[in-house]
Amino acid sequence: MNTQSDKSLHSDAEELRLLITGMRDVYVRGENAMEYARQTGSAVGNSPVATLIAYDLQAGSYIAEVESNPGANLRWCSQLAKIIDPFLSEQSSLLEVGCGEATTLAGVLQHVSNTPRHGLGLDISWSRCSEGQRWLAEKEASARLFVADLFNIPLEDASVDVVYTSHSLEPNGGREEAAIRELMRVARRAVVLIEPIYELASTEAQARMLRHGYVRGLKETAERLGAKISEYRLLENINNPLNPSGLILIEKSNVSTDHEAPRWRCPLTYQPMNDLGDVFVGEQADLAYPVLRGIPLLRVEHGVLASKILSN
Incomplete structure (x- = not known):
């Protein structure tokens, strides 16, 4: 290092x-x-x-909120599923970046017309992923949750068909370009940003967003990176008018018709990485990343020098 x-x-x-x-x-x-x-x-x-x-x-508070108001979660997830649906087939892969406790991911998987073969969710918090695993099991939805950094996603370029967020970029004001660049790198077909849109918000909402350090200029940033934006609007179903949820839909050009399984890469060396069940190992077998109670830990700081792991 x-x-x-x-x-x-x-x-x-x-x-x-x-x-x-x-x-x-x-x-x-x-x-x-x-x-x-x-x-x-x-x-x-x-x-x-x-x-x-x-x-x-x-961790746990989002599930508690959904359980107290299931109707709101149903409306939210149905709304997102309709946006994502056109880009999915039964052979597709879907990744939620910043999945939290999987309350949105589970609902989206239940409401899309074609359930993707590969459902993935990443979050920075192991505790939230752990709660999310429990929620997915209760809802009989299938997805692989893992701990990772949204600015350094441990997946190869163009290895997931659809990458989406649901207010997970929100607190990263000032890092908009790095976030969008990384999401566009991983996505094969589309990036669906469901985030508060400062530029379409009221004056009162803008003041609140500035106070909390929320993202701004997402559309302009994506366009500067060469993105093709096919939709840009506020959503019909907004839970909090002071934090207005909007859609920025980025469609990738020259899309491959192949639907390969997501391919892992080491977050430090960027070399291909294999899932061995209890550990993720780079193909050069220098670094290993542990799996804690079924949840892979795939941030740079989780890496363990273990060049002999495949020989033991």
Whole structure:
């Protein structure tokens, strides 16, 4: 691992040490943990470490909310399924980036006309993925959930037919270009962004989005990256007018008609990687990534030097 990576990991570990106890205490008191992190940390906006802590603390809350209001979840998932449907067949693959507890992914899989052969969901939080596994099982929906960084997805280029988000880019204001570039890299047919759209929001909503460090300029950013945007609008079913959900639909050109299974790649070396069940191993067998209670841990910091793993 190079010096720059070492410095980054050390910095993240120090931030984790500084924030984890305080954010937990604030969350238990019912206060805003992310606001505490913004006031305590030195990073501008919402740092990845603070976001990870907040998501982990919230694990289980999304399922509880859906269980208390199943009708709202049904409307939300049905709406997204209609958008995604035209790009799927029974041979397709589908990835939700920032799947949380799979409350949206499970609903989308249940409502699309053609259930894709390969359903995937990634999240930065193991706890949320764990809750999501339970939810998927209860709903009899099939998807592979894994821990990963949306800015470094451990999948090969153009290896998933449809990649979509559901308010997962939201807290990453200032990192819009890096996020969209990565989603476009992985997608074969389409990228479906379901995110708050600052430019179509009311003045009051814009002020709130600025205060929380939410994304802006998604359409302009995607176009600057060469994306073909076929739809750009607010959704009919918006849960919170102060956080207006919108659609930015990016269709890929020169689409292959093949529907290969998603192909994994090492998040550090970018070399092809194989799923061996209890561990993911790069083809050069230098790095291994563990699977914790059925959930692959596929962020750079999860990698273990294990060149002898295939010989034991």
